[in-house]
Amino acid sequence: MKKFELNDCHKKTIKEICESFGNKRSELINILHTTQEHFGYLPESVQLEIALNLKxxxxxxxxxxxxYSFFTMIPKGKYPISVCLGTACYVRGAEKIVETLEKELKIKVGQVTEDGKFSLDCLRCIGACGLAPVMMIGEEVHGRLEPEMISDIIKKYE
Amino acid sequence: METVKLTIDNKHIEVPKGTTILQAAKQAGINIPSLCYMNLPHLDQEHKPGSCRVCLVEIPGKRTLVPACVIKCTEGMEVLTHSMRALNARRTVVELLLSDHPKDCLICPSSGNCELQKLSITMGIREISTVEHAAVSTYRKDASPALLRDMDKCVMCRSCETVCNEIQTVGALSAINRGFMAVVAPAFEQDLTDSPCTFCGQCVAVCPTGALTAVDNTSHVMRALADPNKYVVVQTAPAVRVALGEEFGYQPGTPVTGKMVAALRALGFNKVYDTDFAADLTIMEEGSELLDRITRYLNGDKSVRLPILTSCCPAWVNFFETNYPDMLDVPSTARSPQQMFGSIAKTYMADKLGVKRENMVVVSVMPCIAKKYECQREEFKVDGDPDVDYSLTTRELAHLIKIGNIDFQSLKDEDYDRHMGESTGAAVIFGATGGVIEAAARTAYELFTGKKLEKVDFEELRGLEGIRTATVDFNGTPIHIGIAHTLGNARKLLDGIKQGMYNFHAIEIMACPGGCIGGAGQPLHRGTDVALKARMAALYKEDFNMPIRKSHENSEIIELYEKFLGKPLSEKSHKLLHTHYFSHPKQ
Structure with missing residues (x-):
């Protein structure tokens, strides 16, 4: 994966976030939180810039x-995929769905594809148990999944 | 002062409000074991993360046991430090700590010096009943030229992190990850060599286990000593002689110079020389550089960089190369005594002895871990051959003497070998914070004023305060001097200079608390400053008792300049005794 390099605009954003928390060491968690919201993740260069600002x-x-597991150093894909591993989805074969996705995208759970298009994560119950097993791609929900359907669904996003 | 009354193990005591149970117990002469707790009163640093739970005590009526290191005493409190409940809980805590800890204590570099091992022995732990088949941590080992990081042995007390970030402000180490994956590491788990680590080794000095240790060179030295084709010479730093005795049962601050020399000779070193000789040489070069800069400045040359900074301390050199790359022309270009010694030994002395450079092995005994890195720097090698081959710490020398089966206490005092063995009182005090600048002042005064210095002792430059400032009168010309020890204080002083807060002519900086006497290669003292003060007093006493107390009066130094170097700052001096610095900004 290419290293994320900061331009002046990025640096300005980080500076402003740090300043909004008074450049306080004790606000580090909040600063990281806000920065991750902005950049989607916390690459090395962003962490360094925060360290420099907070001294x-x-x-x-x-x-x-x-x-904190909430913070991530891996960017989310353009289309983040979340597979539900809640009880209902699990008993109806969600694990097979994850395996197929991993094979199809050539990444593991928690990773992002080389071209930055897809990232793969798991979550617990999105409240659509009637459609089990389900996954979300971005904001869209895909239900009653079979492993054979995965390849076609992914193609729609390419 | 508001106080509270309480009982600990039925002993009635009264302590100031805010005192923790651990401190109160200590005052009452009751020992509560602890592992992660670290108190460095001389550095104003109390580290109590409350994470190891070894100091659990019982407060009758309270549902849970409490950690004595963080819970404060309250009025009428009753504390039981060795009730069955507390003892059992502590034992379980230590068993759990041991459950994923490697069990190779017999061959661990910290064996005999390990706080976890001591707890296990005290508690009589012979089996670990809590976890039978627990996984043992297998984190990769990180070997730098000076330090080893073996996180399998880390108990997450995070003392190293506090020392590295709060006291030294180096910021190389931090606790990362969580749960069983938690370790102490540089950012992005890079190697120490790629991190801003200065190799000061103060993390090693406070590590309670074998997680952070110094690189051990004793086997290399033994191999050289056993090789009949090698001519092995050794130099011993000023701070070693007042600390080595501690490893053989002597009180801190007992000078054992004569026995140390005898032991080194018994080990088979061909010549036993003194780094103090090179310290006097350093003063000749650094003192002349100081005078040159001050004279030019007073004559109106505005291009002169002042203050001049001392450059004897390798961790300090690493620190400014990493953190102040814009100030590389400020420190003195004089090499450290260790390197000056190596350079002269492998030229002047090798010639005198009729030994070829490639057959000479120079060993140094230092109170320091960073010296191991310093002697490997490329600029201190000639065609790949280092001026100083191996650097040992004081602790390693003690081991070597024990390996050599030498009965240290019964040794008769011996003296250093000639031509690089004479030294002055000025060189002896190099080992204490303020000593280098005092030694420089003694010589610079006489060279600057052309007068004899009547009062040799500059008491205003001595002490243990983190940052000290003093003005020395050079016959009407006031010379402003700054002194800092620990890198955190060095940073404060340097940032102050950048902001124009100070107006110094010269500054001495040492990375370790107290200077070299508190170096990370010295017998471990983990938290007390008693040894530090005793070692410091011993150095000043040695200085006081020396017949010659000014570097430029050392007859072997005078001879070296007459026969070999010419004069200070000569072309030959520049080639052999001076260096240059590199910009290594690292995060």
């Missing part, structure tokens, strides 16, 4: 990023 070590920023 703390890069290691300590990285320490917080790796401690």
């Amino acid at each position: 703390i070590s890069l290691a300590s920023v990285y320490g917080v990023v790796t401690f």
Whole structure:
């Protein structure tokens, strides 16, 4: 994956986020939260910029990023895929769906495709148990899935 | 002051409000074991993450046991430190800590010096009943030229993180990940070599286990000593002689110079020399550089960079190369005593002894871990051959003496070998914070004023305060001096200079608390400053008792300049005794 390089505009955004929290060390979690909302993830260059703004070590920023599972250093794809692994979906074969997706996209859960189009994650119950097994691609819900259907669904997004 | 009354193990005591149970117990002479707790009063740093739970105590009536290191005493509190409940809980905690800890204590570099091992011994743990087949951590090992990071042995006390970030402000280490995956690492888990680590080793000095240790060179040195084709010479740094004794049962601050020299000779070193000789040489070069800059400045040359910064401390050199790449022309270009020694030994001395450079092995004994890195720097090699081949710490020398089956205490005092073994009081005090600049002042005063310095002791430059400033009178010309020890204080001083807060002519900086006497290669003291103060007092006493106390009066130094170097800052001096710095900005 290509390294994310910051331009002046990115740097300005990060500076403003840090300033909005008073450049305080104690606000690091909130700053990371807001920054991730903006960039979608927290690549190395973004963490370094935050460390420089707050005058703390890069290691300590990285320490917080790796401690909380909410923070991610991997970008989401253009079309984030979330497969439901809730009880209903699970018993109706959600695991097979995940396996097929992994094979089809050539990535593992938690990763993003080389071209940045798709990322694959799992979640617990989206409240559509009647359609089990289900997955979401972006905001769209796909239900009553069979492994054979996956390839066609993905093609629609390419 | 508001106080509270409480009982600990039925002992009635009264303590100031805000005192923790652990501190109160200590005052009452009751020992509560702990592992993650670290108190560095001389650095104003109390580290109590409350994470190891080894200091659990019982408060009758309270549902849970409490960690004594963080819970504060309250009025009428009753504390039981060795009730069956507390003892059992502590034992379980240690068993759990041991459950995923490697069990290779017999060959661990920290064996005998490990706090976890001590707890296990004290508690009589002979089997780990809690977890029978627990997985043992298998994190990759990170080997740098000076430090080893073996996270399988980390107990996540995070003392290293506090020292690295709060005291040294280096910021190389942080706790990362969570649960069983949690380790202490540089950002993005890069190697220490690629991180801003300065190799000061203060993390090693506070690590309670074998997670952070120094690279061990004893086997290399033993191999060289066993090789009949090698001519092995050794140099010993000033701070080593007042600390080595601690490894053999002597009180901190007992000078063991004579026994150390005898032991080194018994180990088979061909010549035993003194780094103090090279410290005097450093003063000749650095002092002359200081005078040159000040004289030019006073004569109106505005291009002169002042203040001049000392450059003896390798961790400090790494620190400014990493953090202040825009100030590389400010520090003195003089090499450290270790490197000056190596350079002279493999030229002047090798010639004198009739030994070929390739057959000479130079070993140094240092209170320092960063010296191991320094002697491997490319600029201190001639055609790939380093001026100093191996650097040992004080602790490694103690091991070497024990390996050599030498009864240290019964040794008769011996003296250093000649031509690189004479030294002055000025060189001895290099080992304490403020010592280098005091030594420089003694020589610079006489060279600057042309007068004899009557009062050799510059008491205003001594002490243990983190940042000290003083003005020395050079016969009417005031010379402003700054001193800092620990890299955090160095940063404060340097940032102050950048902002124009100070107006110094010269600054001495040492990376370790107290200077080299508190170096990370010294016998471990983990938290107390008693040893530090004793070592410091011993150095000043040695200085006081020396017949010659100014570097430029060292007869072997005078001879070296007459026969070999010419004069300070000569072309030959520049080639052999000076260096240049590199910009290494790292995050």
